[in-house]
Structure formats: C-alpha cells, structure tokens
Amino acid sequence: MKKIKVLHLIPSLGSGGAEAMLTKLIQNNQSDIASMVVVTLFANNYHYEKIVETGTRVYCLNLNNVFLLPFKFVQLLKIILKEKPEIIQTWMYHCDFLGVFVKILFPKIKLVWNIRHSELVKGIDKKTTIYLAILLSKISFIPNMVICGSTAALNSHLKLGYKKQKLEVIHNGFDIDIFSPNSVIRNSRRKELKISQNNILIGHIGRENSIKNQKDLIEVFTKVFKEYKNINLVLIGKGLKNKYNNHQQIKGFKNILILDETPFVNEYLNAFDLFVLPSLSEGFPNVIGEAMATGVPCISTDVGDSSLIINNKALIAEVNSKEDLYNKIVYWLELDKEQKEKLKYLSRQRIVDKFAINKVVASYLNLYKSIL
DSSP, X not given: OOOEEEEEEESOOSSSHHHHHHHHHHHTOOSSSEEEEEEESSOOOTTHHHHHTTTOOEEEOOOOSGGGHHHHHHHHHHHHHHHOOSEEEEESHXXXXXXXXXXXXXXXXXXXXXXXXOSOOBTTBOHHHHHHHHHHHHTTXXXXXXXXXXXXXXXXXXXXXXXXXXXXXXXXXXXXXXXXOOHHHHHHHXXXXXXXXXXXXXXXXXXXXXXXXXHHHHHHHHHHHTTOOSEEEEEEOTTHHHHHTTOTTTTTOTTEEXXXXXXXXXXXXXXXXXXXXXXXXXXXXXXXXXXXXXXXXXXXXSOTTHHHHHOOGGGEEOTTOHHHHHHHHHXXXXXXHHHHHHHHHHHHHXXXXXOBHHHHHHHHHHHHHHHO
C-alpha cells in the first residue's frame, strides 16, 4: 500500500510546544502508513537537526521580510508540486491561514489545521493573533479537519465559532524512554548546580513571557523560603536571565538560580524534586508531561489541560493567585517521604498510561487515514 505523504507547514523549528510535538511525531513515525515532509516559513533552528536525522526533507522559505510573501508563496507552491502530498497539515494560525490559499489552488489535497492556543488573552496575546483566530473561525469549514492540541483549545475555539464537526483533540505525547528517572544524571546535574543532595530543588522551565508568570513563582518562593531553609529554586528558559538576574528578590539570593534555554531538558528535570508552572494561560503544557514522565510531581495553575495531565486537585492552584500557589507548594513540602515517593511513581505512571508518544502518533495516523 502506498504511504500517505503529509507535508507539514510550520512557522519555524524553534523550541516551542508545537515544534516539539511535530518533531516527536516525525521521530516516532515507524509505520508504513505515512511519510512526512516539513516546510518552515522562517529560519530553521533548535529541532532542525533532530528532524533531518530521521531522513525527513526540510525546506525553509526564509521569509524574513513580509514584502517577500508573494514570492515565498510561489516557492511553497513549487515545493507542493514537487512533493505531491495527499495531506497538508498546517501548524498555528499564520500557517493555517496560508493553508486556506493552498487548498483553493489544490482542492484535491486534504487540509488539516493544527491549533495550539487555548484561551486568547487580551493584553497578553497580540491583537493580530486574536483577529486572525477570529477570522479563521469564519472560514473553518474549509479544512478537512482541525486538530486541537488540548481540550481547552477545543472549548475556546468552539466559543469563537469554529465548526464543531471539524474539531478533534489529539493531546501531546511524550517519549517515556528519554524522559525517565535516572539517579546518575540527577546526581551529576545537582553537582553542577551546586545543590546539596539533601536540599529540595523546585524547578521551572519555560521561556520568558508575561503569560508564563515566573515573577509570581519567584515571589512565592521567597515567602516559602522564610519557613523552609533547605530549598532551592531553578528557573530555566530563553530570556529569563536577561529579565530576572537583576530582579530585587533574586540579586544576591544564592538559593535562586536562573539558567538559559537548554537542549538537555530531560537531564535538568531529573535534578528537580518538584516542578511548578505558574502560567496565566496554557494549552497542553509539554513541560508538565515531560516532568511527570521523569518522575517529578507537578504543581500548576488551573490553565489549559494542566489539571487533566496532573489528575490531582491538591496540586492545582487558582490562576493568578500567589496565595493559593504558596499553599499548594507548602502542601507538597509537608508530605512525608513515603507520600512523596508515591506521588513520584503516580506522576510517571499517569504519562505512561495516557500520554505515551506511540499512542499519540497512532492518533495522528488514524486521522490521516480517516480523511482520505
């Protein structure tokens, strides 16, 4: 049987959640059902090598000037004519919008949108992003299917007017071999960070963005530290050092460490005892699944599908409530050793049972088959 060829159109191969999911989809596609090709609008980075290593072709349009868009669109059309895909899957709003024009020109090719956003927040999300999402809702009858990366994304886009019969949720998946507990790596990374093996390490990984709300985590941690002296906080992510290294609550505070973005997320997660996500909005936060697969319990604000992933109300804090975030961290700190160990086991088992990458890849492949 001929393989279904799927052309993925995505803004870039940066370090975001959509890019990570596409990379995992390609890396774990071991079936005879589909072959894949990737086209990016902007410069390739971060996940590029991982995808190329699978033998997957990656084309980059290098759209570095909006005035070049007509020429780059013609270049995209040439790639489509060369590759002859049966399905084009577009990732995120701008590519979803471009996909509409491709569908008009190639009506026989099936079009699948992939939505990663959950709630669109005025004042935080760009106005152009919000307007584009609304515009796409008016023409959501055009794609053959719309994949939502979270239940929260599906619900919020239903409210915007997206066609219900087109929407389907496929959650992110996790490689439970890459993200797994490893005591050797744990000891090595903690030694590098100069964290005592007896200290409790609370961690956070995420890019600098007001929606990620790292400032509240820093403030809450300084309050917790007044009562629990044997704790450290490590924040890792793009842009965090520039913003927070001179923060008044961090400067000179040895128990808070800020690190740049790293490709070794799985190794640093092994060093953590607890992961905290204080976000104001999320879709399906990859980092929670990665932490839990590594055996690290997670506390998160009640955003996106966080509560679905964690599946423990005692670890879910109210959004934008420093008091409740404090209470949840203290709750975990007060658990005895046996309770903490049980929570570590249950955290990993939740991901193994519900969100292992092989199950998620199978969902994508079944959707491709269903629309042809």
